[in-house]
Amino acid sequence: METQPSDRSQPPPLPDLGPWRRAWFVFPAWGAFVLASPGVLKPAGAPLLAFVAMVLWSGAAVRPGRRAFLVEWLAAALAMGGLMHWLAYISPFVVPPAGIGMGLYMAAAGSLARALARRLPIFLAASLAWTSLETLRDLIEPPFGMGWVRLAHCVVDFEPLLGCARVIGPAGLGFVVVAAAAGLSGAWRALVERHRNRAVVEFGGGILALVAGLALARIVPAPATEPGPTLLLVQPGLSQARKQLDPDDQSIMREQVLLSRAGQAAGPVDLVVWSETMVRFEIASPEAVEAAAGGAEFDSWQAERGEPSKWFDLMHEQYQRLWVRDMVFGDRIGGFAGGAALMPGTSFLGGIEEWRPQGGRLRRFNVACLWTPDGQRATAAKTHLVPLGETTFGFERFEPIRRAMYAMARYIPDFASAPTTSLTFEDRQGRAWRMGQAICFDNAFIESFPGDVDFHVVLSNEAWYRRSIELDQMIAFTRLAAVSSGRSVARCTNSGVSALIDPSGREVERLTVDGDDREVQGTLRVQVPVPSDPSSSTPFAALRPLWRSAWALLGLGLLALPRRRREA
Template identity: 25%
Template sequence: MHWITRPGWPGNLLAMAAGALTTLALAPFDIWPLALVSLIVLYLGLRELNPRQALVRGWCYGFGLFGAGTSWIYVSIHTYGGASALLAGLLMLGFIAAIAWFFALPTWLWAKWVRRNNAPLADALAFAALWLGQEAFRGWFLTGFPWLYSGYSQLDGPLSGLAPLGGMWLISFTLALTAALLCNLPRLRMNRSALIGGVVLLLAPWGLSLALKTHAWTSPAGAPLSVAAIQGNVEQSMKWDPAELDAQLKLYRDMTFTSKRADLIIWPETAIPILKESAEGYLSMMGKFAADRDSAMITGVPLRQLGGHGEYRYYNGITVVGEGDGTYLKQKLVPFGEYVPLQELLRGVITFFNLPMSDFARGPADQALLQAKGYQIAPYICYEVVYPEFAAGLAAQSDLLLTVSNDTWFGTSIGPLQHLQMAKMRALEAGRWMIRATNNGVSALINPFGKITETIPQFQPGVLYGEVVPMHELTPYLRWRSWPLTVLSVVLIGWALVARRVKRQTASCADAL
């Protein structure tokens, strides 16, 4: 306990280890209690630190979290980005050191302005509010990096019933509040009213979640639809090679032609690795095949459009042929994978900064959903499914959810399984079926409770067959999003700031007297 609460490197290293523990609470390990342990260590470790010490402690926690949880970045840079092992390691360390500041700044703020050691119940509530603010800010600043949120640990845990109420955000808030309340129970025992309030706050969210775990917030909007999701397992080294284009188009064509009849035929992200305008004949052929089967076919394909200044802009997109309609342009782009920040300086420095198709533009925000077989489908291309609020905005207009991806960039790392876990959470939050079609796995069908009903092996070609059910009605989270929790958090932090200021003024007056 002494190492946890006092300043110095023993405590900082322990905070780093605590951050790494969160990775074990998430996919593919799913040891959910470790998320709570991690938060307990962080909360206790900030109790006696001054702002500068808290900043270092928070940075160490973030470094441990991202160092353990984003190891797949090394695979992307080294194996597929062409960087040497040394350079890839240095780039990864630089990235981790930079994003660890997402924890350093809130912990500095906590120690300087928000912490209330003399009011343990209010202190626990303020800690949960600031923790939520940290996660929200991390998902927004500079397009965001909404990865490794603690709430995902509860997808198969006791708090999963809260997801349709307040999304993953409510779960994260509850975990932080629980951790702080458990730490403060000895202090709360000195005040009977505070103790009763603390116990109620501690137990109520867990009891509510358990009561709601099997509650269906949405209902079927029609009969089940059969699905055939094609997993081509095309090597990343072949993906954008012009010499391999015909082989890839033939692969998806033949796998589709020999598949069982299905209402929805789904191909993954950029399954057609050439511009849509160059593949019109091919798409027309596949559209006729789908229509003859009374099917809708949805595929990833890049597009270009003429911009206002007479220059073409390129987009990562999805289009529908056969018994459906619509084209969607990706809005949330992956830095370096789909666009290069400061590209005037970085392009050409190493191969990683000049990857194929790394000059995409962002699609407009006011796009219509895809339509297939008479239903509205909310599309998410790869990275987009990890943004809770963005995903909820599309899901609220939809009957079905669809995410297509090419997780080949992650290799055999834990990245694809983390990505899948976030897609499962989106289905649970929305109370809707999710179709997930990827190039090399994990392709899956996910029900409205966030459970996989069908999947096929990773790293091999195959066709995923199953059924999904269009759903209507909105979960509370789709209806209200994170606004109620945001308002509560702002009030709690504001309360802490005002109370601390009043205490300081009172102390100054007492000293003056």
């Protein structure tokens, strides 16, 4: 019988990988990913180890086999749960769901990689699959998505490649790393199967992706900068227990006033910054005051505040007048000498809770509030709320849920959110500066950092997480945000890490006390680098929605291609 010649133009199907052999690849891969993440082995992460993780992951993910999804889900869930272990400081019960949910996306990335490997070279199949599912995880709002802990965060310390995020974003940076790693694993698989031409395609494709990323980083530099406004970042070193349980908000405010005053001993600044909800009273927006006068009410569980109009009058008269006029801009501190928080001509930015009307009710918002020296006030609200920490997604309407949440956190997480906005202030020379706002959890979302402002400020409460790797993860997020937007980012936290990142992603300054950067008290005086050309922007910032949609959908869309492999 005559034997048909084999079609050497079509590579054979990849051999199956049994559950145990798959585990030998994916568990070390995810273990390496954990070790490569910021704060585990090194504060800024270990890029080379992240590359090794992707070599191992891609080598296994593209191969079919029994229980492939379950094995990869288990490995990814354990890894993600480990990287989110600091959630246990809020409640240990939220760590397993976080790991399981985030792991589900990355197990789905393996399934997509196997489907694409029947149509594309391995270096493309693995990189597109990883990038698509990681981007989907970022695009979908919590609790069904979670943009925390991405591959790009592990490689922010590899500066020659970091700059490509200015063009293709954090997802594109991750794509380059996976493509280079999968090119290596794909070439090895082709050599094992004695397909030299395919090995050249795989290895060459991975190298091409890496070279393209390096070239983009070099061809598109960070925007040129010049010295901008001078900020004083105030970090009171406050523990979460004290912030939640100490009934003496006045003492907390006084400490920050004195810190602010001491931080200006070297000379005046343009803006004094306090972190998230560290202005320890509430305010009402003009719209809330008007709505209350028209009969709008608080939710039933907020009824202890009494009639809204009277509550708002009390807040304005006894709190805003006393603290803002007298303590921040005035000349006394709660009745004893010491001086105001600000020197004349200085603006003030602080985190505070603000009442606004929404849906016919009066709702609380977590906002950044700017007070200018002439007494004007403007606010920008938090966009992304922390699941269970700030929102229970409407379940706070049920009394058993409210009781459980209050027992855990000593408050009811019923905040509302609003789209990202910017705030504008004038420096001491009269030049206007437009700053973007990100409040705590917003820091993890790249859309919180547009490129049409002069710089960004992050106000964050990270005392929840003490000295954990969460603080290092936040710095990694911030570096990517600065690179992608082409704008400096100043971080002001209540316990650490407070820092200034320039548009290249370089850390300019960090608040340390005796070499320690967390759970310490102090101030950080920074002059923010701002674009020499205010109209300049990064390609990614200009096309961010398009890039993010493309990265999410490209891998899925390529499933429409016909299979290129012969059946076994």
